[in-house]
Amino acid sequence: MNIPFKLSLVTLSIISITFFACNKEDDPVEPTVTDLPNILLIIADDMGKDATAGFAEGSIKPTTPNIDKIKDEGLTFNNLWVNPTCSPTRASIITGKYGYRTGVKWANDELDPSEEILHKFIKDETDNAYSTAIIGKWHLSGETTTINPESFGMDYYAGLLSGGVQSYYQWQLTENGESTVQTQYITKVFTDLSIDWINNQSKPWFLWLAFNAPHTPFHFPPGGMHSQGTLPNYTDGLDPMPYYMAAIEAMDFQIGRLLSEIPQEELDNTIIIFMGDNGTPTQVAQAPYSSSTVKGSLYQGGINVPMFISGKGVSRTGEDNHLVCSSDLFSTIAELAGVGVTEVHDSKSFKALLSGTTAHRDFQYSESNNGIRDLWSISNGSFKLIVNANGEEELYDLDNDPYEQNDLLQGGLTTEQENAKSDLEEELSKIRM
Structure with missing residues (x-):
């Protein structure tokens, strides 16, 4: 796995970074590289509130001590809206735009390579102060399997280009623009790649880690990663719930492994964002939702998903009920990275909510187009x-x-x-x- 080596910390520590603010009247004090936090965005695939501990929705919950720790040490956003399917949510985060502007309104829609993505925006606006990567599920190039997402402007990409896999144990990894067939458990491989990449950085980093768990196919993860006991291989007709829960627990196990591999001093300087990309799949929807009001729908079960933020600079804990859209993560992450901007395109930064209670938007918006x-x-x-x-x-x-x-x-x-x-x-x- 070829991961580029970065400039030395000694060299970078003497460089002051100039940040360009949008519509600012006074130049802010210029932070140095050592002032900047690391940013870890973790996206779960098809994990709604009814499948997440800490929410009233759903009666069957996975055991997720590591996700719970992110929640308990930080802020729970109760009113995050995303899109009903994964590609539009990812596109809204990475561009700061609503789907009708980018054309990404449903799963498998393709993001135009001319769009400026968050990673490139941060690098350009901070004079290359950050190392940036996406590891895991991409799903912004339709079903194309030949594209190298690094062409969009991130430093490093390794993961799954398409929307899903036929097997968590046999899938196609794309790294450095080249694809190979993998036979190791995909959730673990994404974690291994993340650990390796972080350990090779010598300046502040922004990592977008997109697991494809707990997206179908329902399966039995490796032993030791979950508490669902011994399950037969999944076939139609079996109850999918324990397999779905096992996939979430295996992801949580790997999140814990990742965080334990980050040196404590570096972890203390890291902001962690955990979120779902859309609601729970229809096969495992739980009351008060139904199969028609979860993933794929514009009802709350399809678009109102979990988001927890903790770590560096997050002084509030508990719950926040302010309105947030997935597109807002673009400006928020950029502002966390030191970019003097609070609004870009359709994205309104909610960074202020991490330490205060100032509202940043009065309305929230979502959309879909399923081809009909x-x-x-x-x-x-x-x-x-x-x-x-x-x-x-x-x-x-x-x-x-x-x-x-x-x-x-x-x-x-x-x-x-x-x-x-x-x-x-x-x-x-x-x-x-």
Whole structure:
């Protein structure tokens, strides 16, 4: 596994980095390389609130001590919205743009190589102060298996180009633009690659680690990584839940191994973000969700997913209920990296929430297009509107009906509800101008 060696810390420690702020009036004090935190973004694939410890949704939970530690030592974001499927969520994070701007609105949609990605933005705006990498699932180039994601502007890529694997034990690894067939457990390999890459860095780093767990196929992970006991090989007709839970627990085990391999001083200077990319798969949806309100849908079970942030500079703990969109991670991570910017494209930084309670947005937005029709959703936190391109609409009172059982448009609206609907429609039209 060829991982490029970086400049020495001695050389870098004497270099001051100039940061360029967008629309700033006064130049900030220029931080040195040693002031900058490492940033670790961990993305779980198909892990909704009903499959995550600490949330009321779902009655069957995996044992995840390492993810729990990230949660308990930091901040839980209760109102993160993503997209109903994985590619659009990843595209929104990496570009800071909503899907209708990039054309990535459903799984397997392709991100145009002309888009500026977060990794390149950080490197350009910090005068190359950061080493950057993506390890794991890419899924932004359709089903193309010949592209080298490094061409988008990151320093290093190793992982799975496509959206999934036929087997967690036999899959195609792309590294340095070359592909090889792997027979080791994919979750462990992504962790090994991450450990190797981090250990070879000598300046601040930003690692986007995208596991493909617990995405299907349902399978039995190696022993010692989970608490689900001995399971037969999965076949149709078996209960998929223990296999799904085992995959989450195996991922948690590997997250713990990764964090234990980072020297404590370096870990103390690291911000950790853990999140899901969309809701739970239909086969393992748990109440209060149903198979029609999880992954693939614009209902809360499909787009309101877990996010925990802890580590360097995160002084708040507990829960936060402010509205956040996945696109906001672009500006937030950039600001954490020292870039003097709080808003880029559709991305609004919520860095201030890590230490305070200042709201950064009044509405949140999500969308989808499954090849049949466009759908859009917008919320002010209390009311939520879903709009179908065919003109159909649904309106929900999330304060009193958080799981969207009662479409208010099926009856008469109060003045408050009429005003909320009008405001949401107006904001939606502004977003899509």
